Every structure is written in structure tokens, then in C-alpha cells.
Amino acid sequence: MTPHTPVFCTIVPPHLLEHLAGSSDAAVAAKARRTLAADAAARAARALPHARPTTAPADTAAAEARPRRTIHDCEGGTDLPGTRVREEGQEATGDATVNRAYAGLGATFELFHGVYGRNSIDGAGLPLIASVHYDRDYGNAFWNGEQMVFGDGDDEIFLDFTLPVDVIGHELAHGFTQYTANLEYFSQSGALNESVSDVFGSLVKQYALGQSVEQADWLIGEGLFHPNVQGKALRSMKAPGTAYDDDVLGKDPQPAHMDDYVRTSRDNGGVHINSGIPNRAFYLAATELGGNAWERAGQIWYDVMTGGTLTPETRFAEFAAATVAAARARYGDGAEIQAVLKAWSAVGVPTD
Structure with a gap:
């Protein structure tokens, strides 16, 4: 591309x-x-x-x-x-x-x-x-x-x-x-493309409402469903796979861990499905750090997207390693890098 x-x-x-x-x-x-x-x-x-x-x-x-x-x-x-x-x-x-x-x-x-x-x-x-x-x-x-x-x-x-x-x-x-990393819209790079949009979409909401990580709902599309639908939102960053479970809509298929990574030819290789894994990693890093998610966790993700180290074909492990490097570059070997390492480990994505 x-x-x-x-x-x-x-x-x-x-x-x-x-x-x-x-x-x-x-x-x-x-x-x-x-x-x-x-x-x-x-x-x-x-x-x-x-x-x-x-x-x-x-x-x-x-x-x-x-x-x-x-x-x-x-x-x-x-x-x-x-x-x-x-x-x-x-x-x-x-x-x-x-x-x-x-x-x-x-x-x-x-x-x-x-x-x-x-x-x-x-x-x-x-x-x-x-x-x-x-x-x-x-x-x-x-x-x-x-x-x-x-x-x-x-x-x-x-x-x-x-x-x-x-x-x-x-x-x-x-x-x-x-305009930044230009992540290819297919497979893991596409899932990262979707995840980055969920991350910053959630941050837009949290920033506009002045919500801390504890106050945020970590849902994408809350309020979009008709009242008859059994569901909270399109996706949950906190608990991927739990956003909806409805007789007509079906059940949220997002995995929260690499053990459950979905291999499919649909949805450009599952870009909206497997994005649950990096979504949860961001949620875990942000909540581990506390305060406002757009500050330290959001800054790290922003630095990765604008740092020029990603390629359009970047995969989960490469992105994870980039967040570790960005955390170290901005904050040194402190709580930020430990939160990032812990988050990716929790969803089964290696960082080295």
C-alpha cells in the first residue's frame, strides 16, 4: 500500500x-x-x-x-x-x-x-x-x-x-x-487498525466526558442498539466477547486472548473480531496506570502510531514491542513500561 x-x-x-x-x-x-x-x-x-x-x-x-x-x-x-x-x-x-x-x-x-x-x-x-x-x-x-x-x-x-x-x-x-502508520486492512494489521480506532474512539468519549479509567464504560457504540436488542454495545474493550448476546443479532465473537484468536476469511481476515485482543491490552495498561487513559496509556499508543517504526503489515507482537519501546522512550523504566508489559502478557502477545 x-x-x-x-x-x-x-x-x-x-x-x-x-x-x-x-x-x-x-x-x-x-x-x-x-x-x-x-x-x-x-x-x-x-x-x-x-x-x-x-x-x-x-x-x-x-x-x-x-x-x-x-x-x-x-x-x-x-x-x-x-x-x-x-x-x-x-x-x-x-x-x-x-x-x-x-x-x-x-x-x-x-x-x-x-x-x-x-x-x-x-x-x-x-x-x-x-x-x-x-x-x-x-x-x-x-x-x-x-x-x-x-x-x-x-x-x-x-x-x-x-x-x-x-x-x-x-x-x-x-x-x-x-495518515500515520497506514496499517493494511487485513488480518492482524487490520485488527490493529480497528483496535486503534476503538482506542481513540473510547478516548474521545472519555476526554469529552472527563472520565477516569474507573468511570469509563470501555464500550464502543453504547446506545446504538434498539431497546429490543439484548446487548450493551458493538464491542467491549474491557471484556471482549460480552458486548451482546441476542437471538437476532447473535453473540459477540471477539476473543480476549491469543489462545482464542479467530482464523477466518470473512471480515478481511477478522479485523473487527480479533481487534478484541489489542483492545483488552490497552484497557489493561490504562487501568493499571489509573487516572485518565488519554494521558500515559493514550500517549504511548499515540507515540507508536506517529513514531514511524510501524509498517503497513505490522502484526500484534511487533505492535506490542513498539509500545514497550515507546513507553521506555517517553517514561523510562518506570510504572508505564511495566503496565504495558503486563497488559500484553495477559492477552498472550509476546513483546520481544
């Missing part, structure tokens, strides 16, 4: 939608098939040679570090970006979805800038663009290499995708990865 190669990343994994598409509930199945078709079309459109470049416009590189948000309304269609409805600095509209998207983009910018001194997800003031009300009964949200896109949900399994701020942070963090 060439530097800054964009990937099409959805918050709801294809294996979950494929499971729903086979449901005996005709309405659930039809809406899941519609979402899968919409995802396939959007992915194909992103691959066309006339797609816009992914680098930030030249005049933003030296811009003052501030968010540059624009929200568009697709009005139930799929043409992107849609009608512009709110720009940076404008007052809230009468559309709660528009306002949540605007706020979520801002919360993500604030984490990266306020904590790590990064000017937007690319480090050079990249404008943050989002489109809402995408398609009809669309049960997903995605980053397409240039912008965020949110569905309103299918009102069977999923609600409005702007409801959880960590979903917004997660998808924008795919852009952060795109």
Missing part, C-alpha cells in the same frame, strides 16, 4: 450484517441486505480512479489549529457529500443528528489537539467533513478516506449512528491511521 492509502471502514462489521441478512425476521433481513448493498456500492465508488485526493489542501497545512467542520445532509440519498447544512462556527440547526455530528467531529479534534498537539487527524489541519441521513434504513457509519458518513439506523437493530460519540471518534481515527 502506498503512503496514506485510504480504506473504506465501517463501524458495523460485514460479518454481523451478513448474520442479520440471514435472519428469519423478514424486516431485519431485508434492511441488513440493503445496508450491505449500500456498503458495497460506496466501497466501489471510493475505488474509482476519479476519487478525490486524500491529502489536506495546501492552504490548511499552515492554518491555525482549529477544527474546520462541515456537515452535509444526504436527505435519504447516497450522493456524497449531499447538501451543506452547517459549517464551522455556525449556530446549531433544528436537526439533532446534524448537531451531534458537528459536536462529535469537534470532540475528536479536541482530543487530538488538546492532548497530543495534533492539528486534525492528519496533523496538517485537514477539514473534517461529515454527511448524515445517508440512504434509507441504513444501519452503518463509515470513513471512506475523505469523510464521515452516518446512517439513521434501521429502527430494528440500530438507532441513529451519531448517537455514540465514540462511533464518530472511531471512524475519524481510521483517518488518523491512514
